[in-house]
Structure formats: structure tokens, C-alpha cells
Amino acid sequence: MGPLASLPVFFPLETRKILLAGGTEAAAWKAELLAAAGAEVHVYAEDLDPVMANLLKTGGVNGRFVHHARPWGADSFACAALAIADAASDGEAQAFYCAAKAAGVPVNVIDNPPFCEFQFGSIVNRSPVVIGISTNGVAPILGQAIRRKIETLLPLSLAGWAGLAGRVRSTVMERLAPGPQRRRFWELFTDHAFSERDAPEAEAEVAALVEATGVAQTVKEGRVTLVGAGPGSAELLTLKAVRALQAADVILFDDLVADEVLELARREAKRMLVGKRGGRESCKQEDINDLMVELAKKGKNVVRLKSGDPMIFGRAGEEIERLQAEGIPVAVVPGVTSASAMASALGISLTHRDHAQAVRFVTGHSKKGDLQESVDWAGLSDPATTTVFYMGGRMAGRISDRLIREGRSPSTPVVVMAGIARPDEKRWQGRLRDLELGVAALDTSEPVLIGVGEVFDMAGTMAVPGQPEQDLATVSLP
Structure with a gap:
């Protein structure tokens, strides 16, 4: 575990005395929060803001308020679990801080970090589920933004x-x-x-x-879940994928899966790399199948974590057949496939009704590593079809030659992308006749995606929210 700026602690306050000095609106917000946790909030203030006066009159949803119409004193700290103040000056803040320290009571002066032993973070309330968010006092607006993000993920129910x-x-x-x-x-x-x-x-x-x-599910029976990790960024995971990672005993992952995705897994889960890359030495599919069966029969809940979507060029069909033949329960959690992430990154639609009425996802090579001959190449030459080739980097020259030979125009727009949705994402945009040179210009070890079709002529002309152009490496030919 890395360093922590502070230790997140959940502190029960039911029926406990809290000292709150100040009758301001800011103090009222703290009083309401403390009472919601069941505290007995003792408010020391001669003058009350209307918000505080109304709160004391109506009461809290859980705890209770006791108003002392005088300034706080040394006796106010007796038996207090916490001491909080809204001080008008640093001198007043320091006096309150020192008095609390002398009484041995943890202290917080609102919006004055030098006089705080603890901070109030942003809260997501689904009590008894309570989520606290802290930025250690340095970025409260960021903390609020994080809270809003979490609020959208957690149903009120x-x-x-x-x-x-x-x-x-x-x-x-x-x-x-x-x-x-x-x-x-x-x-x-x-x-x-x-x-x-x-x-x-x-x-x-x-x-x-x-x-x-x-x-x-008996104690000795396991199961397997095929999970799509998406193209790279953990932000593109589905909530169901995160839950599967949190429930796994063992995770068998491809080497294209980003580290930030694995960070979301259950800490106790065993992680096993079963990398598969075209043109490289890697685990055989049969060995991966055997391993899933072996682990599941030992009662393990196995997640087979794949880049993109398991059901699109992910060998999922072979794995499902083997698991079903062994009587092992298997489920699939879909992921964002690379072609969809490519379209999003470029700000285009793969099926723009003015340019393309069909889209095809095609493997860039056959089982033997050659050009896939069983593909309907004549159909791919249709100018109203957008085609995306997966894992086609090594076949780029042969793909362009074959498409042109089948009648596709050499000037057809193309885009090549590698490391989609990752910080080191690279892209090249050009024409079909230059495809092989474009792939070579990327100079990347990452698998590449090749998009062919009229829709790619619009790539780069539309702004994509959250994806500044300067963050992406774009390669051009001389």
C-alpha cells in the first residue's frame, strides 16, 4: 500500500456530546451533519444566524441540539468527543484549538486547516452505507466532484x-x-x-x-465469467465487470489489459497472466481452457479478463464450448470493443447515414497468420460499408492491395490506431493506397486497428469532449 495523506476512520457518534462553537450558517451545516449521525450537539453562541436558529427550533433527523446562549469556555469541553468551531479570526481559532488540545478533545476549526486535527470530507449517504471522500483539505471542489460521480453510480435504493x-x-x-x-x-x-x-x-x-x-453452488463447485476489459481505460468498464472483478478468486488476464483495470479487482484475488499476442510466443488457447477447467473444479470463481469484448475476436466461443462440455457454469460480461472506442476517440459514427449504411468487423489475419481468404472481399469493397480490421498491422499492405483489387478506390479514407483509450494512443490518417506506409509510421508494438471507409474522412474534424487533441500522438507521412 502506498502512503496515505490521512487515515479514513468511521466514528460512531450516537448519543455522544459534541461541542460546536458559533451560531453561523457554516456552523449550522456542521450541526445538522453531526446530529444526523446521532450526536448530542451543544451549540455555544449568543447570536444565531437564521439558518442556525431554524435548525435548533426544528431539530435534527436523528440526534439532538442543546443551545447555550453564551461563548464557549474551558468547561465546555468536558466529556466532549469532538470540538468544532467557526472562528471569526485566527486569534479566536488558536484560542479554541489550544483549549481543545489541553482538554484532549480532537478539534476542527471550520475552513482553517492549520487549526484542524481532522477534516470533514464529502459524503455519499446511503446509510448504513456511508462513503467519505477526503482530499486532505487541499482540493474540496475536487472532493465534491468525486462525490457527484459516485452519487450517479449508487442507486438510492x-x-x-x-x-x-x-x-x-x-x-x-x-x-x-x-x-x-x-x-x-x-x-x-x-x-x-x-x-x-x-x-x-x-x-x-x-x-x-x-x-x-x-x-x-456447493462448496466444491466453481464458475467462470468471461469479462470484457474494454480497450484500455478503466473508465470504460461496465459496473457489472467491476463487480465480477471484485468477486473473483482467480483472474486470468491478457497482457493487453491495463494495470488500472486490474487495480479494481479484489485484493485477495490471484492474478495470472495468460498473454496472447499475434506473432509472439504466448499461452496456447488449449492451455488456457485447461487452466479454467482445473481452477473451477477446485471451487474457484474464475474471471477470464479479455481486452475489448470477449465475444468479438476474443476466442470466447471456444472457451464457452469447453466449459459447458465440462459442466462448469459460465457467464459473459460484455465490454466496449475497440472499434467503438476508435469511433468515439475520432468523433465519428461508423454508420453515418450519408456515407455508410453497413459496418463490418473483420479479423486482420487467419489462423495460420495469412490474409483471411474466407472473408467476402468483394463485399468489403462496397463504398457504403465501413470496415474495421482487428489485429491487421502485419497484413496492412496485403489488405490494401486486396481491397483495391476488388474495386475499392485507392483514395478511400483510412485511419490506423494503436493503444486506443490509453495515454500513449497513436493514430495515422490517410488513404487506402498508403495504408502499409501509415502502419509502419506508427512504429508501435501495440496491436493496431484499421478503419476503412468514407466516414473516416471526417476524423479529426469533430471535437471529442474529454479527449484533447494535444494528449494524442498523431503520425503523418511526409
């Missing part, structure tokens, strides 16, 4: 499911065996919690799920 989890926990402990069986239950429970549905009031429904889980 999550609070009900979290409360239900606490009520059925003892039943789960009694009825299900430790390890895979219990974890499988909580994975299913989590899927329900993130489904946007409200938690059931009747616990009989959850009890039925407990029973179904116990029958569906």
Missing part, C-alpha cells in the same frame, strides 16, 4: 438493501458454508442491490435466495 443485509446476516451465517458459498450469496444479493429495485420488506424473499444459493 441501496440504503434499503444495506439495511436488509444487516437483518439477514445471521441467517446467512447459519445456513451457508464459509467461503465460496457465502460469498456467492452476497454476490447475488449485490446484483439485486444494484438493480434499482427497492429492497423487499419481507425477509422471506431473501431467505429464499439463501436457500437457492445453497443449492446452486
Whole structure:
């Protein structure tokens, strides 16, 4: 683990005394927050802002307020769990800070970091699920932006499911065996919690799920999930993919999967590289299949993590057939395929109705490493079709020659991209006749994607939010 600027600690405040000095609006916000956590908030202030006066009058949703119509004093700190103040000056802040330190009470002076022993972070409230976000006081606006991002990911119904989890926990402990069986239950429970549905009031429904889980997965039975990691950036993962990574015992990943994606996996999960790259020494598909079967039969929940989408040139069909033949449960979590990420990065539509009424994804080479002869090359020469070649770097010259021979215009726009959605993304834009030279100009060891079609004539003419052009390496021919 790397260094931490501060330690995130969740501090129960139910019925505990909190000293709050100040009757300002800022103090009122803190008072409301503290009372929501069940605290007994003692407010020391002679003058009250209307917001504070109204709060003291209406009360809190959980804790309670005690108003002392006088300034704080040394006696105010007695039995206090925390001391908070909104000070009008640094002199007043220092006096409060020193008094709290002398009394041994943790102290926070609002918006005055030098006089704070702890900070209030941004909060996402799905109580009993509570998420705190801290930037250690250096970037509060950033903290608020992070909170908004998390808010969009967590349904409001999550609070009900979290409360239900606490009520059925003892039943789960009694009825299900430790390890895979219990974890499988909580994975299913989590899927329900993130489904946007409200938690059931009747616990009989959850009890039925407990029973179904116990029958569906014995302690010795594992399963495999094929997960699409997308083209690179962890931001392009689906929520379901993240949940699968968090539930895995073992992750078998390709060497094209970005490190930031693996960082989202469960810490205890074993990570095994089973890299597969065209033209390089790598794991055989048969060996990967055998490994998945072996691990699943040992009761492991296995994630086969693939770049892009498992079902598009990901050999998923072969893996599913083998697993089903062995009677091993297998599921698929789709990912963003590279062609979609390419279109997004370029700011174009692969099926722009004025230029292309069809799109085809084509493998750039055959099993033997040659040009794929079973492809309908005449159909690919249709100017109303956008074609994207996967893993076609080594075949670029032969691809362009074949398309031109089948009638595609040598001046057809093309784009070549490597490292899509990664910091080192590279691209080349030109014409079909120069495709081989364009691929060579990229000078990259990353697999390349080749886009052919009239829609690519618009590449670079549209702004793409969140993807500044200066962040991308663009290669041109002389």
C-alpha cells in the first residue's frame, strides 16, 4: 500500500456530546451533519444566524441540539468527543484549538486547516452505507466532484438493501458454508442491490435466495465469467465487470489489459497472466481452457479478463464450448470493443447515414497468420460499408492491395490506431493506397486497428469532449 495523506476512520457518534462553537450558517451545516449521525450537539453562541436558529427550533433527523446562549469556555469541553468551531479570526481559532488540545478533545476549526486535527470530507449517504471522500483539505471542489460521480453510480435504493443485509446476516451465517458459498450469496444479493429495485420488506424473499444459493453452488463447485476489459481505460468498464472483478478468486488476464483495470479487482484475488499476442510466443488457447477447467473444479470463481469484448475476436466461443462440455457454469460480461472506442476517440459514427449504411468487423489475419481468404472481399469493397480490421498491422499492405483489387478506390479514407483509450494512443490518417506506409509510421508494438471507409474522412474534424487533441500522438507521412 502506498502512503496515505490521512487515515479514513468511521466514528460512531450516537448519543455522544459534541461541542460546536458559533451560531453561523457554516456552523449550522456542521450541526445538522453531526446530529444526523446521532450526536448530542451543544451549540455555544449568543447570536444565531437564521439558518442556525431554524435548525435548533426544528431539530435534527436523528440526534439532538442543546443551545447555550453564551461563548464557549474551558468547561465546555468536558466529556466532549469532538470540538468544532467557526472562528471569526485566527486569534479566536488558536484560542479554541489550544483549549481543545489541553482538554484532549480532537478539534476542527471550520475552513482553517492549520487549526484542524481532522477534516470533514464529502459524503455519499446511503446509510448504513456511508462513503467519505477526503482530499486532505487541499482540493474540496475536487472532493465534491468525486462525490457527484459516485452519487450517479449508487442507486438510492441501496440504503434499503444495506439495511436488509444487516437483518439477514445471521441467517446467512447459519445456513451457508464459509467461503465460496457465502460469498456467492452476497454476490447475488449485490446484483439485486444494484438493480434499482427497492429492497423487499419481507425477509422471506431473501431467505429464499439463501436457500437457492445453497443449492446452486456447493462448496466444491466453481464458475467462470468471461469479462470484457474494454480497450484500455478503466473508465470504460461496465459496473457489472467491476463487480465480477471484485468477486473473483482467480483472474486470468491478457497482457493487453491495463494495470488500472486490474487495480479494481479484489485484493485477495490471484492474478495470472495468460498473454496472447499475434506473432509472439504466448499461452496456447488449449492451455488456457485447461487452466479454467482445473481452477473451477477446485471451487474457484474464475474471471477470464479479455481486452475489448470477449465475444468479438476474443476466442470466447471456444472457451464457452469447453466449459459447458465440462459442466462448469459460465457467464459473459460484455465490454466496449475497440472499434467503438476508435469511433468515439475520432468523433465519428461508423454508420453515418450519408456515407455508410453497413459496418463490418473483420479479423486482420487467419489462423495460420495469412490474409483471411474466407472473408467476402468483394463485399468489403462496397463504398457504403465501413470496415474495421482487428489485429491487421502485419497484413496492412496485403489488405490494401486486396481491397483495391476488388474495386475499392485507392483514395478511400483510412485511419490506423494503436493503444486506443490509453495515454500513449497513436493514430495515422490517410488513404487506402498508403495504408502499409501509415502502419509502419506508427512504429508501435501495440496491436493496431484499421478503419476503412468514407466516414473516416471526417476524423479529426469533430471535437471529442474529454479527449484533447494535444494528449494524442498523431503520425503523418511526409
